[in-house]
Amino acid sequence: MAPRGRMSPARLSRGTILAFAGVAPFALFAFLFLLLPTAKLLVGAFQDPAGNFTLGNIVRLFTPSVIASFRVSIIISGASAILGAAVGLAVALALRSDAVPRVIRQAVLTLSGVTSNFAGVPLAFAFLATLGRTGLVTALLKTVFGIDIYADGFNLFSITGLTFTYLYFQMPLMVLVIMPAVEGLKRDWAEAAAMLGASPLQYTLRIVAPVLAPNVIGAALLLFANAFGAVATAFALTGSSINLVTILLFAQIRGDVLHDPNLGFALALGMVVVTGLCNVAYLRLRAFSDRRMR
Numbered sequence: 311m312a313p314r315g316r317m318s319p320a321r322l323s324r325g326t327i328l329a330f331a332g333v334a335p336f337a338l339f340a341f342l343f344l345l346l347p348t349a350k351l352l353v354g355a356f357q358d359p360a361g362n363f364t365l366g367n368i369v370r371l372f373t374p375s376v377i378a379s380f381r382v383s384i385i386i387s388g389a390s391a392i393l394g395a396a397v398g399l400a401v402a403l404a405l406r407s408d409a410v411p412r413v414i415r416q417a418v419l420t421l422s423g424v425t426s427n428f429a430g431v432p433l434a435f436a437f438l439a440t441l442g443r444t445g446l447v448t449a450l451l452k453t454v455f456g457i458d459i460y461a462d463g464f465n466l467f468s469i470t471g472l473t474f475t476y477l478y479f480q481m482p483l484m485v486l487v488i489m490p491a492v493e494g495l496k497r498d499w500a501e502a503a504a505m506l507g508a509s510p511l512q513y514t515l516r517i518v519a520p521v522l523a524p525n526v527i528g529a530a531l532l533l534f535a536n537a538f539g540a541v542a543t544a545f546a547l548t549g550s551s552i553n554l555v556t557i558l559l560f561a562q563i564r565g566d567v568l569h570d571p572n573l574g575f576a577l578a579l580g581m582v583v584v585t586g587l588c589n590v591a592y593l594r595l596r597a598f599s600d601r602r603m604r
Contacts, residue, residue, distance in 0.1 A: 348582065354575030367576035379555040380580070383538055386469055386554070390476035391533035397477070398484025399526060402492045405485075419489070422482035429479050430542035437475050437547065441466050467548050475547060476540065480533050487532060491525035491599065521602065528595035535588040539581065555581060 358364045370376065405415045440447045443460060451457040465471050495518060503513040541556035550557055555577060562574030 351575040351578045351582070354572055355579040357572055357575075359572060367572050370573055371576055371580055375553070376555075376558070376577070379553045379558045380584075382469065382553050383555045384584075386473050386476065387534045387537035389473045390480045390537045391530045393473075394477055394480030394484050394533050395488075395526060395530040397481045398529075399488055399492075399522075401481070401485050402488045405489070406492050406495070419485070422485040424482075426479050426483040426486060429540065431546040433475065433478060433543050434546035437466060437478075441471075441474075467551060469552060472544055472548060472552060475543060476537050480537060483536060484529055484533060487529040488522075488525060491522055495521065521599075524595040524599040524602070528592040528599070531588040531592045531595075535585040535592075538585055538588075 355367050356363055356365065358366065401418070404410060405418055437445075439445055441459075442448065443466075448459060451459060466475070499517055500513055503517060508516070539556065541554070541560060544552065544554050545557055545560065550561065559574050559577040559581070562570045562577065
C-alpha cells in the first residue's frame with residue numbers, strides 16, 4: 311500500500327499518460343505548423359537554389375531595398391503599436407471605473423475580442439468602403455461638413471493610411487492584453503494615497519504609472535510584433551505600392567518576377583529574429599510585473 315499523501319506508481323503513470331494525451335493535439339499542431347516551418351526556413355536561408363550551403367542570402371538582407379523594407383515595416387509597426395497602446399490603455403482604465411456599468415464593460419471586452427481578430431481582406435474592404443476616395447465616411451464628411459480629407463493630405467493607400475488601418479485591430483488587442491494588469495491595481499492603494507494627502511495626479515504618476523509601466527511596454531512590444539508580421543491587410547489594401555518586408559517576402563516565395571525562395575527564407579528568418587526579440591522582452595516584462603503585483 312502506498313504511503314498516505316503519495317500516489318502509487320500505477321496511478322501516477324496513468325495520470326501522466328492522460329496529461330500527455332491532453333497536451334498531444336497542441337504539441338502536434340505546434341510541431342507541424344511552428345517548429346517544422348521554422349526549421350525549414352532556417353535551413354533554406356543558408357542554401358542556394360542547388361541546395362548548397364551559402365551565406366549569400368544573409369548578405370543580401372543588407373542590400374538597400376531590403377533594409378528599406380524593414381525600415382518601413384518598423385515605422386508602421388512602431389507607430390501603430392504606440393498609438394494602439396495609448397488608446398487601449400485609456401479604454402482599459404476607463405472600463406475599470408465604477409461609473410461604467412458592468413454590461414457596457416462586458417460589451418466592450420467582447421467587441422475587443424472580435425475586432426482584434428478582424429484583419430486581412432475583410433478589413434481592407436471595410437476601410438475602402440468607409441474611408442476610400444468614394445467611401446461612405448469620406449462622402450459624408452465632404453457633403454455634410456465640407457471636409458475633403460484627401461484634399462487635406464490624407465491617403466488611405468499610404469504609410470499613414472496603413473498605420474491608421476492597423477489601429478483597428480491594435481487598439482482592441484491592447485485592451486485585452488492590458489486589462490488583467492489594470493484590474494490588478496488594488497483599490498486600497500488609491501485609498502491609502504488619498505489618506506496620506508496625495509492628489510489623483512500624484513497617485514497616477516507615483517503609483518499607477520510605475521506599476522503598469524512594465525505591462526504597458528511589454529504589451530506595446532506585443533502589438534509591434536503583431537503588426538510587423540501582418541501581410542494580408544497591407545497587400546489587399548495597397549498591393550505592392552508600400553515596400554513592406556512581408557510583401558517583399560511574399561513576392562520572393564510566390565512571385566513570378568522576383569521568385570527567389572531562399573532569399574524569402576532569409577527574409578523570414580530576419581522577421582523571426584525581430585518578432586522573437588519582441589516576444590522574449592514581453593515575457594520578461596510580464597514576469598517582472600507579475601512579481602511586483604504580488
